[in-house]
Amino acid sequence: MAYTVGKVAELAGVTVRTLHHYDEIGLLSPSGRTRSGYRRYDDADLDRLQQILFYRELGFPLEEIAAVLDDPQADPAAHLRRQHELLNVRIKRLQEMVTAIEFAMEAKKVGINLTPEERFEVFGDFNPDDHAQEAEQRWGGTDAYRESTRRTARYTKEDWLRNKQENEDWGRRFTALMDSGAAPDTPEAMDLAEEHRQLISRWFYECSYEIHTGLADMYVADDRFTATYEAIHPGMTQYLHTAIHANAITRA
Numbered sequence: 475m476a477y478t479v480g481k482v483a484e485l486a487g488v489t490v491r492t493l494h495h496y497d498e499i500g501l502l503s504p505s506g507r508t509r510s511g512y513r514r515y516d517d518a519d520l521d522r523l524q525q526i527l528f529y530r531e532l533g534f535p536l537e538e539i540a541a542v543l544d545d546p547q548a549d550p551a552a553h554l555r556r557q558h559e560l561l562n563v564r565i566k567r568l569q570e571m572v573t574a575i576e577f578a579m580e581a582k583k584v585g586i587n588l589t590p591e592e593r594f595e596v597f598g599d600f601n602p603d604d605h606a607q608e609a610e611q612r613w614g615g616t617d618a619y620r621e622s623t624r625r626t627a628r629y630t631k632e633d634w635l636r637n638k639q640e641n642e643d644w645g646r647r648f649t650a651l652m653d654s655g656a657a658p659d660t661p662e663a664m665d666l667a668e669e670h671r672q673l674i675s676r677w678f679y680e681c682s683y684e685i686h687t688g689l690a691d692m693y694v695a696d697d698r699f700t701a702t703y704e705a706i707h708p709g710m711t712q713y714l715h716t717a718i719h720a721n722a723i724t725r726a
Contacts, residue, residue, distance in 0.1 A: 476514040501540050528557045618679040649707040658716035667717035683722040690718035
């Protein structure tokens with residue numbers, strides 16, 4: 475079969491001007507011409523064009539494509555294997571980009587259902603947006619963070635207030651336990667540590683015992699988290715840290 479330049483352009487989804495350029499630089503010269511000098515492409519030319527377009531899609535410059543295709547040591551099967559590998563790499567990269575974009579889209583939704591007045595009612599002086607960028611940098615690539623973002627994007631003011639009430643209730647009972655003199659590795663303390671883990675799982679993401687102990691370590695290592703729990707009750711951070719680790723050892 476012989477094809478005109480217009481037909482090849484139509485089949486390949488490129489412009490006639492592109493095919494003329496490929497011919498001028500020696501990347502794809504048609505195998506024949508009519509008596510009037512018009513270009514005529516055969517099946518082998520179309521195969522080469524397909525290879526060119528593959529490599530162009532992968533971002534290869536034309537000079538490098540010519541060098542690859544004209545390599546006397548290469549064979550058609552080798553070209554296909556190489557393209558298969560490169561396309562798989564690109565697919566993986568594109569999937570990662572899609573995930574990142576979806577995450578960014580979801581992240582923008584956090585708190586979008588709350589007016590400034592409602593946000594103050596729920597969070598008080600604490601502004602979640604102040605920590606959003608750091609949280610994204612530290613945990614943005616994790617499944618837990620993506621799950622948390624998806625969930626919180628749907629929460630209304632009533633949801634946030636219910637979450638606040640549950641946490642405050644837990645804090646009161648944890649404070650009472652500390653004031654009773656109970657050790658942090660007693661069953662009562664471990665039960666409240668387990669409730670703390672389940673609160674995270676119910677509201678934000680599936681908090682495994684491994685994740686929970688990691689959070690406990692962060693509570694004592696990061697002054698901001700330490701201040702949050704110390705504001706509830708002095709000494710709570712270390713007490714909770716011990717209770718969480720004891721609970722994980724016992725239950726996991």
